[in-house]
Amino acid sequence: MREHPHATPSESTKLLFILKGLSLGYKILKGLIITLVIGALLSGLLLLYLKSRPLPIPNFFSTSMLYDDTGQVFGRLDEGEARIPVRLRDLPPSLISATLAAEDKDFYRHHGFSVKSILRAVAVNIKEGRIEQGASTITQQLARNLYLTHDRTWARKIKEALLTVQLELHYSKDQILELYLNQIYYGHGAYGVGRAAKLYFNKKAEQLTLAESAFLAGIPRGPSYYSPWNHLERAKRRQRHILDLMVKNGEISLAEAEQAKQHALAIAPQTKPKQLKANYFQDYVISTLVNQYGLDEAVVRRGGLKIHTTLNTRMQQAAEQALRKHTEPAPGLQGALISVDPQTGAIKAMVGGKDYLTSQYNRVFAKRQPGSSFKPFLYLSALQQGFTPITRIESKPTTFVYQGGTYKPSNYRGQYAYRPITMREAIARSDNIYAVSTLLSTGMEREIALARKLGIKSQLKPTPSLALGSYTVSPYEMAESYATIASGGIHRPLIGITKVVDPFNRTIIQVQQQAERVASDAHTFVLTQLLSSVFEPGGTGYRVRQQFTHPAAGKTGTTDWDGWLTGYTPDLVTVTWVGYDQGKRLPHHQARYSQYIWADYMKEATKPFPSRRFPVPEGVKGVYIDEETGTLATPLCERVRFEYFVSGTEPKIIAPHHRLPEREPSLWERLSDWWNRL
Structure with missing residues (x-):
């Protein structure tokens, strides 16, 4: 090959290297551009994917609160996180500024991640010798608190990053900050600034001063470390530091900061609220809202709802004590109590068992044989068809013939009058012969139809044993039916909820009670007077009078497995039941416990009510x-x-x-x- 006349060998080599370098640089540049383009495309696709992918529903509201019939909080549906939701627009600017100074100064200037914050936090923490500032942005903290655990794994960090981007794509900055302030933990069970303000200062978050805002803003960095009750001086030092940051950020003046530092903080005393459990009633409320009103259970439990109920906490306490007192001595013996206002159908007390921790089964809704406590429905039907309190029927061993068959009931322990007895006497003595004879005279289908109108929904069959309460019903049904009688023949479905309000005070459920007359007040009044004999000497419930002396009417019911007493005053209807869950026979002396429970409860429950007789209606x-x-x-x-x-x-x-x-x-x-x- 012929050499170039003007190039030396060394120059040729240099030129060759340059050309190769340019070629390599071009390839690297080309690869970098392709990589950037592909990265941009992938990032764009990822952003589009994250934008189109819905976020999990954030569980940032408080546990739903239960209110009694006086408007006082008596319980929470979820014993986890307690919050009082707040709107960002309602909060004082000082609280927002203090929170941003403490947690994320550049919150409104970044898109979820802040390199500047990370570098600044590292420098501050090195200088202070402890974790004084965090590197996570408010959006990152929110993503972690709403959706993730706090474990330190790469998988969790990757998920956090993706969720942070999603939050920034789906929510505005104000929405993210509002979510954060309602979610963050302030210690001692307080989630969200609304609950924290109430817990530590006994005021609404909207009423916080600059000093209080800076004080609260410092707690989330270490809720235990900066506990106002356990480490007050440490928490105050944190407050002063945040005030200095607010001055540095230009949010407040130096004079305002100094004044806030000198402001005496009125920290509320630490108390442990004594809340009535009413666990069985709480389960009933949840079931009603889910099954009857169609709310999601997660929303019911943790949607920050204010659930206004009919429960009377004083009566509930009396009910729990009475049932526990008379069932605890007998191992395995269970009981139930439900008490309602007959004029409204409002449930005032509900106990579904003697120990909720042992058994969550609510026996108020258990189907059991009511025995003779079912007879008042029969006698109301008889009164409607011309029977009177003095209608007489022979009380003696009798075999009844019906539809080609026979039925031979018997009285308890073979006790018969062996003479004609009146309806009053039959009710007081709980005579079964009188009851079956009456049923066959008035008609079984009529009896079933009336029971349905009064409130019985369980299956009933037209057989002679219907008169003796052989078909199972629940205490809940019995309470509703007796309330119809006690109210003068007006049927009202029982209610335990009056209103449900969402976290922002919007009423989402307003219960409208329905009333329907199904029997005349004259017939129900006469029946009530007859049922009062049950508590007189010689009546099956005479033991009640040893404890409870108000005018009352009712009926006992005893089977081989169940003990009942359903009774009422003009103001209150109460059903008590005792028995065993697993089909164990109930000794007769234990069946009487239903009467003792009823008497003890009614004595306490009716203390605020004057002792009054049932009003005499027209007719x-x-x-x-x-x-x-x-x-x-x-x-x-x-x-x-x-x-x-x-x-x-x-x-x-x-x-x-x-x-x-x-x-x-x-x-x-x-x-x-x-x-x-x-």
Whole structure:
């Protein structure tokens, strides 16, 4: 090959190296450009993907709170995080500035990550010799608190980064900051600045001063380390540091900072609130909101809802104590109590068992045989069809024939009167022969139809044993049905919730109670008077009078497995039940515990109420009757009772063996008779 006449060998080599370098540089540049383009495309695709991918629903609100019938908080549906949600626009600027100074100075200038903050935090922490500032932005902290655990793994950090980007893509800066302030932990169970302000200063977050804002803003860095109750001086030093940062950031003046540092903080005393559990009632509330009103259970529990209920905390406490007192001595014995206001259908107390921690099964909704406590429905039907309190039926061993079959009931321990007895006596003695005879006379289908109107929803069959409560029903159904009787024949579905308000005070559920007359007040009043005999001497519930003396009506019910007492005053209907869960027979002496529970509870529950009689409605007539004959009594009758009747069904005949001596009518009587004839 012929050499170039003007190039030396060394120059050729240099030129070759230059050309190769340029070629390599071009390739590197080309590769870098391609890499950048591909990276940009991938980043764009990732951003589009993250933008299109919905974020998990952030659980940043508080646990839902339960309010009793006086508007006082009595419990929380979730024992986890307690918050009082706040809106960013309602907070004082000093709180926002203090939070940004403490956690993320450049929050409104970055897009989720801040290299500047990381470098600054490293420098400050080295200088102070401890973790004084964090490197995570507010968005990163929010992503971690809302969706992730706090473990230090690369997988978690990658997820945090992706979620941080998503938060920035899906929410505005103000929305992110509002979420953060409602989510961050301030120690001692307080999540969110709303709850923290209430806990530490006993005021709303909207009312915080500059000094209080800076004080609270310093706590999230180390909730235990800066605890106002455990390390007050340390927390104050943190407050002063944040005030200095606010001056440096130009948010406040030096004079304002100094004044805030000197401001005496009124830290609220640490108290442990005594909250009524009412666990079974809480479960009932959750079930109602989910199944009846269609709310998601997560929203019900942790949606920051304010759930206004009908529960009376004083009555609930009395109910829990009474049931526990009389069931604890018997291992395995369970009980239930439900108490309602008959005029509104409002549930005032509910206990589904003696120990919620042992068993969460709510026996208020358990299906059990009601026994004789079912009979009032039968007797109301009979009164509607012409029976009266003095209708007599023979009490003796009887075999009933129906639809080609036979049925032979018996009284408890074979106790019969062996004579005709009245409806009043049959109710007081709980005579089964009278009940079955009445059912077959009035009609089984009519009895079932009336029970449905009163509030019984469980399956009932038209058989003679229906009169004796052989078909299972729940205490809840019995309470609703007896409340219909106690209210004068007006049926109202039971309610435990009156209103539900969301975290921003918007009413999302307003319960409108429905009322329907299903029986006359005259018939139900006469039945109530008959049921009062149960608590009189000789009645099956006479033991109640040893504790409870208010005018009351009710009916006991006893089977081989169940003990019931359902009774009421004009103001309160209460159902108590005792028994075993696993089909174990109930000794007769334990069946009486339902009466002791009822009496103890009603004694405490009705203390604020005056002792009053059931009001006499129109369509009722009271007369004195001769108990021996059921006729109108005279002064000569030995056994006299004042009895109420539905007008028109009262006896018209005077006692035949005790007529007053005949005498000549007076002139006035003769004139009155003449005028009436005219």
